[in-house]
Amino acid sequence: MARFEVRVDVQHLPGISDPAGATVERALPALGYENVSQVTIGKVIRLVVEGEEADAVRAEVDEMCRRLLANPVIEAYTIDVGSVQPA
Amino acid sequence: MTVRVGVVQFPGTNCERDVVWAVEHLGAAADLLWHGDADLGGADAVVLPGGFAHGDYLRTGAIARFSPVMAAVADFAAGGGPVLGICNGFQVLTEAGLLPGALQKNAGLKFLCCDSELRVDSTDSVLTNRAIAGQILRVPINHFEGNYVCDAATLDRLRAEDRIVLRYVDNPNGSLDDIAGICNEGRNVVGLMPHPERACESLLGSEDGAVLLRAFLAAAVAVPSA
Numbered sequence: 198m199a200r201f202e203v204r205v206d207v208q209h210l211p212g213i214s215d216p217a218g219a220t221v222e223r224a225l226p227a228l229g230y231e232n233v234s235q236v237t238i239g240k241v242i243r244l245v246v247e248g249e250e251a252d253a254v255r256a257e258v259d260e261m262c263r264r265l266l267a268n269p270v271i272e273a274y275t276i277d278v279g280s281v282q283p284a
Numbered sequence: 285m286t287v288r289v290g291v292v293q294f295p296g297t298n299c300e301r302d303v304v305w306a307v308e309h310l311g312a313a314a315d316l317l318w319h320g321d322a323d324l325g326g327a328d329a330v331v332l333p334g335g336f337a338h339g340d341y342l343r344t345g346a347i348a349r350f351s352p353v354m355a356a357v358a359d360f361a362a363g364g365g366p367v368l369g370i371c372n373g374f375q376v377l378t379e380a381g382l383l384p385g386a387l388q389k390n391a392g393l394k395f396l397c398c399d400s401e402l403r404v405d406s407t408d409s410v411l412t413n414r415a416i417a418g419q420i421l422r423v424p425i426n427h428f429e430g431n432y433v434c435d436a437a438t439l440d441r442l443r444a445e446d447r448i449v450l451r452y453v454d455n456p457n458g459s460l461d462d463i464a465g466i467c468n469e470g471r472n473v474v475g476l477m478p479h480p481e482r483a484c485e486s487l488l489g490s491e492d493g494a495v496l497l498r499a500f501l502a503a504a505v506a507v508p509s510a
Binding site for chain 1: 388
């Protein structure tokens with residue numbers, strides 16, 4: 198068994214309103230940043246998962262995302278299975 | 285026999301006593317049900333009240349849907365029992381898949397606590413079948429995440445099946461199609477963001493919520509005890 202560091206990035210699905218992102222996008226020009234668009238605010242979830250190998254861990258985290266970590270009605274997610282923690 | 289309404293209390297629920305008061309005020313009996321209960325204690329109808337179930341962590345309602353009582357609520361709903369989700373309860377019902385769509389942060393990013401005017405757009409549900417189509421009801425809202433969203437196919441279906449039971453007259457939160465409340469296919473599960481339990485006494489500014497809750501209590505009579 199190894200301990201994999203996993204990062205899940207949850208963002209709004211395209212077309213789903215993101216009022217927090219839109220508010221930040223409106224605020225940035227007030228500070229002089231006129232060159233910003235498509236601001237979205239999502240979530241990053243970090244977890245450590247024990248497993249035999251990365252693919253199995255990814256599949257298990259994908260199931261966690263579908264069942265709890267993300268709401269597929271409004272959110273999309275990406276999973277990054279990273280380095281293995283030393284034992 | 286007096287109708288008994290089960291009012292589910294999750295850790296963080298804060299409107300359960302308002303619902304109990306309203307139910308008793310309207311002549312029925314109410315029992316608090318703990319979220320860890322495996323059954324509904326013989327309730328004739330179930331209300332998921334407002335609040336911040338499980339702190340609303342991750343997403344509103346996301347953790348609450350896994351509370352043990354929710355399996356019993358789902359079985360009860362599948363059997364045709366009347367189920368009402370108010371505010372946070374509506375959010376729990378969408379996360380649990382008992383109602384379609386989801387509730388997002390208000391478009392204006394403000395917590396809204398004010399009266400709202402609702403138009404009854406379908407009288408074919410356990411909550412609205414004693415109202416008149418087109419009737420305007422004054423019922424307060426009290427939420428940060430009441431902005432209803434769903435995909436285009438779901439919205440088409442809700443419209444075609446006449447399942448948008450209540451719409452805001454003046455949309456306060458950016459809800460798709462001004463949606464304030466919807467029902468399921470069986471029309472026995474209803475979710476709405478406004479709080480009818482806080483509009484059952486003229487002293488509190490409106491009795492319009494009683495139009496809705498009386499219908500809900502009447503629907504409970506028609507169903508055998510769970």
